[in-house]
Amino acid sequence: MSVLLRPETIKITRSDSPDPVLHAPAPIIEMKGVYKGYGSGVTRTEVLSNINLKIREGEFLAVVGFSGSGKTTFTQLLAGLIKPDQGTITMDGKRVTGPSPERGMVFQNYSLLPWLTVRGNIALSVNAVFKNWSKQARRDHVDRFIEMVGLSHAAHRRPHELSGGMRQRTSLARTLALKPKVLLLDEPLSALDALTRSQLGDEILKIWGEERQTCLMITNDVDEAIMVADRIVPLNPGPNASLGPVFTVGLDRPRNKTELNDNEHFKGLRNAVTNYLVAVRQRARKEEQASTQHLKFRLPEIEPQDLSRPFRAIHNTPPR
């Protein structure tokens, strides 16, 4: 395993600046001044604030962040499932105004239809998108992707008959089968045990290596982000979460987890990203404490009434 950069040369850039490591001329996806919140009035939650990001064609970008910081909101904006309150999102220079098969999303909670089998779930999307293909071509296509994620033996099973890992594979196959130009993976591995997580992570990388789609993966695991990504961008804690600086991974592929554990560049990068996340979380907590300081409950300066004395005495009326 060769190393491109030494720890003292970890490259950190702004999220909207072009990356000289990737010699692509124009970004496939660009987010400019994006803001998103939910609700209105007193129930309003500001989630994302001034998001600026360029994603290069064919790159694997990992977004890391704490729970509740707005990662799913961020992915859904890119998928076109929700709209920004302010700012623009473009793909190939065209504004994203709704969902498209060009941007395939793998959901955090699988989102499979419970009454359909593995094959049925995948076929539903394939039949909807590739309407003009012959029945046989669509069937072969579905089978190819079921095989790709290692589920041929379970193709006839419904979601309740599958393990979490198998459900996530089905969800992945369903999205991959639509051959999206951009793959949006919202924590696809977080619900899995460590071994399955690592295996499925390797498979995602293998598929990405073969198809060379542009891929954005959300994760809360820094090691996982370094294993898969070309660049890592932290999402700062919310409310009003913004993007942190971009860390260029700069490790050759394929990456071997066991070898990386002794790799100085890997260790340096892991420390740099983790320290950044810890520091922003501490800052966010301090800011939250400062902003709620004035809301602390103060007791009114009154004396309690002595109810053991007669009513008139309590009200200071002179005894008759």
Ligand SMILES: Nc1ncnc2c1ncn2[C@@H]1O[C@H](COP(=O)(O)OP(=O)(O)OP(=O)(O)O)[C@@H](O)[C@H]1O
């Ligand atoms: N449809 C919605 N309506 C109102 N608030 C929402 C909605 N969706 C998300 N939120 C709020 O927005 C914030 C960010 O949620 P989001 O799901 O994007 O975070 P996340 O980083 O994906 O969290 P997790 O790591 O737990 O998946 C949370 O405070 C959440 O309660």
Ligand SMILES: [Mg+2]
């Ligand atoms: Mg989420």
